Structures are given as C-alpha cells and as structure tokens.
Amino acid sequence: MFGGLAQADDAVGACTTAAIWALPEHELIAALDAAHHLEQRLAAVKLTLVRELDGRGTARRQGASSTAVWLRERLRLTVSAARRLVELAATLDAGSPGVRQALADGDLTPQQARVIADTVRTVQTTAGGEAADKAVGVLTDWARHFDPTQLRKLGTRILDHVAPDLADAAARAALDAEAARATRDRHLTLSEQTDGRLRLTGTLDAETAGLPRAAIDxxxxxxxxxxxxxxxxxxxxxxxDLCRLSLRTGELPEHGGDPAQIVITTHYDDLTRQLGAGTLDTGLRLTPETVRRLACDAAILPTVLNGAGQPLDVGRQRRLVTGPLRRVLVLRDRGCAFPGCDRPPRWCDAHHINHWTDGGVTSLDNAVLLCGHHHRHLHHSDWTVQLGADGHPQFIPPAWLDPEQVPRRNHYHRRT
Structure with a gap:
C-alpha cells in the first residue's frame, strides 16, 4: 500500500507543476473532476488506515490519551476534526459497508458519507437491516445530486422510500422528540450592559418562533x-413598536401597560433652552433629544432645580395624551401623519408640535400622531410640522430636500 501511495504522490507532485495555463477549458474542468474523484478515494484509504490504527491501540502505545489526540499531533488537525475522523472510520467499519464502498469508488465525499452513515444507523434502529441496506442505495444515488446539507434534509424522510409502513410512526416519534427538546431548551436572557443598553439572547421553540416573525416582518x-x-x-x-403596542393595550398584568416613567432633573435655564439631559428612574442618563422625544407620549415627573440645586417645582405624574383626547386625535389623523406612512394609530405616539418644555399645551391643536420611526426622525432632522388651515397636520421638508419647502401631507389614510 505504501508503494502505491508513494507512486500516487509522485503523480500528484507532477500535476502541481504542470503548465495548466496552456490547457483548454474543457481539460481544466476534466482535471478538476479527476482531482476531486481522487480526493474522495484517498479519503476512503485514510479512513481505513485510521480505523486499523485505532483498533490496534497504536495511539495509547505511543503515549497519547486517544486516537483523536494522536491524530491531532501527527496530522496537525484540530481535536474536533480528528475526533470526527475517528468516529466516521468506526461507523463505516462497523455497519455501513455499502457507504464505505461508495466512498472508495469516489462516489461520495466524506461529509456525504457521514450524513448517510448517520441516517442509515437511524433506519437500522427503526426498521431493521433490510431497510438500512435499501437506504444506502437510495442515499448514495441522491448524493450524486445533493450536497451534505440537502442530503441530511432528504434523509429525514428516507423511510417513505424504504419502509413506508413505518414512516408515519417514525416521523411522529421524531416530531415528538424534537418538540420535547425544544420545550426543554427554550429560554430568553436579558443582559443589561454598562451603558444602559440591553442584549437579548435566547432560543425559541418552533411554535413561539413563528410569533415574532409574523409580528416583526x-x-x-x-x-x-x-x-x-x-x-x-x-x-x-x-x-x-411591538412593545409600545403591547403597553397600550392595557391588558398586561398589574404594574404593566404604561410607557417608561421619565424623571427629568435639570436646571430651569437648560430646560428652556432645550439643553437639559434627563435621567431615568434606573439611573441611566439620556440625551436632551431623547428626553424631548420620549416626553411626547409618556408619564412625566418633571423636577426643575434652581441655581442652587434646590427643587423649584415637582409636577404631579400625569398622562399627556390619553383618553378622549387621544381618541379625537386618532379620528383626525387616522394613523401616522407623516407623508407616505401607512402605520395605523395603534403603532403611533402622540407628538407635541410645540414641546411642553417650550410652553406647549396638551391639546388637539398641539398634537400629531407619529409612528416610532417618524417620531425619531422628526426629533433628529430638519423636518417641521404644523397644522394647516383645515386643522390637519402638514410637514415642511428641509431646504436641502425641497428648496421651496412646500408643505406635504399624508394622503394614505382615507379622510371622511
């Protein structure tokens, strides 16, 4: 065997120095196919050698703790790659002679062989040896057309082809096992970062996974x-937006359903000049722009300090735009009023046209419905909003967008 491999090595060495630039395209493609075929056959030889060395205990005799560790040092592999090599060699030797022969013939890649071996082992357990032999033939034929990932997906329904009388029961058992595993492994972790942001990680079961997709997409x-x-x-x-909608439903358990309370502590002069930063009850500081935007449709507890840092006025907590006033606002705007937006009222905040820190009042004439995106956009861009002569909101674009700054309206929502 060593002599044959040495000759093959010489032949491969000659190929590495060949002037392939002079070959026509069809010969290049043929050479690629031949190299791939040879690589697969050599993989079969390599697996045979690994299995024999593992069976003899060569690794332990040479001081290694396992064959995988020995292969890592000998072939400079990662431990995981060496372990997979040992496992596949054992699998093919123990119960998959058909797969081993297909790999030796160059009809499979090692990755495909691993998929087939795993699938055949499952069939063997479920339906017996005869069905397992049929599965080898079917999967080997499929391997000529599908990569390992697709082959594994097809293998989940292999019993339909080799043991149809058992397929439904096996599929049900597999689904039950998968459902139990998903229920066991489900979790969601909320990790607060040092700057106040939140990291979400977790795994949703199959049923729950469809909910955020359907709602967020x-x-x-x-x-x-x-x-x-x-x-x-x-x-x-x-x-x-989904969280805001959930809070507005009023159907959450006690202590839920209200947007976050904002405690604003600032000097009076800074507040009137729109320069005052805010602090949440969690201790997180917010930029003045964020404070002003959130204050549009939130429960607010303002605390204003004089020059000596003493409270001048502590207002009582109150909801700014709710109840009858919000219902009238919804009847007027019918949804996000920003031009071209189709977000319905339930996705919208109530924005103060003249902000409360500037002396703005809470009234229909000083409010407009905006979705979360356009609410942020209005607070961080040069767009402005005002009410037209007919009492409906109109938006003034920035000069860079429209030098004439012609007012624009949302014509998406139907007016009656």
Missing amino acids: PLTAPVGPDDQRSPGQRRHDALA
Missing part, C-alpha cells in the same frame, strides 16, 4: 427611499 420594510436603516436596525425598531 411586516414592520421591517424600509419607510420610503430615504430610509437608511440597516436590516438589523429595522428589526430593532420593529421590536420597539
């Missing part, structure tokens, strides 16, 4: 041609 489409958010940012904002 419709909200992740770009909002107009100027939407520069990445897909990840759009999913983030969609999740925020």
Whole structure:
C-alpha cells in the first residue's frame, strides 16, 4: 500500500507543476473532476488506515490519551476534526459497508458519507437491516445530486422510500422528540450592559418562533427611499413598536401597560433652552433629544432645580395624551401623519408640535400622531410640522430636500 501511495504522490507532485495555463477549458474542468474523484478515494484509504490504527491501540502505545489526540499531533488537525475522523472510520467499519464502498469508488465525499452513515444507523434502529441496506442505495444515488446539507434534509424522510409502513410512526416519534427538546431548551436572557443598553439572547421553540416573525416582518420594510436603516436596525425598531403596542393595550398584568416613567432633573435655564439631559428612574442618563422625544407620549415627573440645586417645582405624574383626547386625535389623523406612512394609530405616539418644555399645551391643536420611526426622525432632522388651515397636520421638508419647502401631507389614510 505504501508503494502505491508513494507512486500516487509522485503523480500528484507532477500535476502541481504542470503548465495548466496552456490547457483548454474543457481539460481544466476534466482535471478538476479527476482531482476531486481522487480526493474522495484517498479519503476512503485514510479512513481505513485510521480505523486499523485505532483498533490496534497504536495511539495509547505511543503515549497519547486517544486516537483523536494522536491524530491531532501527527496530522496537525484540530481535536474536533480528528475526533470526527475517528468516529466516521468506526461507523463505516462497523455497519455501513455499502457507504464505505461508495466512498472508495469516489462516489461520495466524506461529509456525504457521514450524513448517510448517520441516517442509515437511524433506519437500522427503526426498521431493521433490510431497510438500512435499501437506504444506502437510495442515499448514495441522491448524493450524486445533493450536497451534505440537502442530503441530511432528504434523509429525514428516507423511510417513505424504504419502509413506508413505518414512516408515519417514525416521523411522529421524531416530531415528538424534537418538540420535547425544544420545550426543554427554550429560554430568553436579558443582559443589561454598562451603558444602559440591553442584549437579548435566547432560543425559541418552533411554535413561539413563528410569533415574532409574523409580528416583526411586516414592520421591517424600509419607510420610503430615504430610509437608511440597516436590516438589523429595522428589526430593532420593529421590536420597539411591538412593545409600545403591547403597553397600550392595557391588558398586561398589574404594574404593566404604561410607557417608561421619565424623571427629568435639570436646571430651569437648560430646560428652556432645550439643553437639559434627563435621567431615568434606573439611573441611566439620556440625551436632551431623547428626553424631548420620549416626553411626547409618556408619564412625566418633571423636577426643575434652581441655581442652587434646590427643587423649584415637582409636577404631579400625569398622562399627556390619553383618553378622549387621544381618541379625537386618532379620528383626525387616522394613523401616522407623516407623508407616505401607512402605520395605523395603534403603532403611533402622540407628538407635541410645540414641546411642553417650550410652553406647549396638551391639546388637539398641539398634537400629531407619529409612528416610532417618524417620531425619531422628526426629533433628529430638519423636518417641521404644523397644522394647516383645515386643522390637519402638514410637514415642511428641509431646504436641502425641497428648496421651496412646500408643505406635504399624508394622503394614505382615507379622510371622511
């Protein structure tokens, strides 16, 4: 065997120095196919050698703790790759002669052989040896057309082809096992970071996994041609919209259902100049822009300090735009009022046209419905909003977008 491999090594060495640039395209393709075929056959030889060495205990005699560790040092593999090599060699030797022969014939890659061996082992346990032999033939034929990932998916229904009378029961058992595993492994972790942000990690079971997809996907489409958010940012904002909607339903358990309380502590002069930062009851500081935006539709407990740092006025907590006033606002705007937006009222905040820190009042004439995205956009862009002569909101674009700054309206929501 060593002599044959040495000759093959010489032949391969000659190929590495060949002037392949001079070959026509069809010969290059043929050479690629031949190299791949040879690689697969050599893999079969390598697995045979690994199995024999493992069976003889060569690794332990040479001081290694296992064959995988010995292969790592001998062949400079990772431990995981060496372990997979030992496992596949044992599998093919123990119960998959058909797969071993297909690999030796160059009809399979090692990855495909591993998939087939795993599938055949399952068939052997479920349906017996005769069905397992049939499965080898079917899967080997499929391997000529499908990569390992697709082959593994097809293998989940192999009993339909080799033991149809057992397929339904086996599929049900597999689904039950998968459901039990999903129920056991489900979890969600909320990890607060040092800067106040929150990291979400977890695994959802199959049933629950469909819920956020169904709810978030419709909200992740770009909002107009100027939407520069990445897909990840759009999913983030969609999740925020879902949480706001849930809070507005009023159906959460006690202590739920209200937007976050904002405690604003600032000097009076800074507040009136729109420069005052805010502090949440968790201790996290927010930028003045964020404070002003969240204050539009939140429960607010303002605390204003004089120059000596003593409280001038502590207002009582109150909801700014709720109840009858919000219902009238919904009847007027019918949804997000920003031009071209189709978000319905339940996704919207009530934005103060003239902010409360500037002396704005809580009234229909000083409010407009905006979805989360356009609420943020209005607070961080040069767009402005005002009520037209007919009492409906109209938006003034920035000069760079429209030098004439012609007011724009949302014509999506039907007016009656």
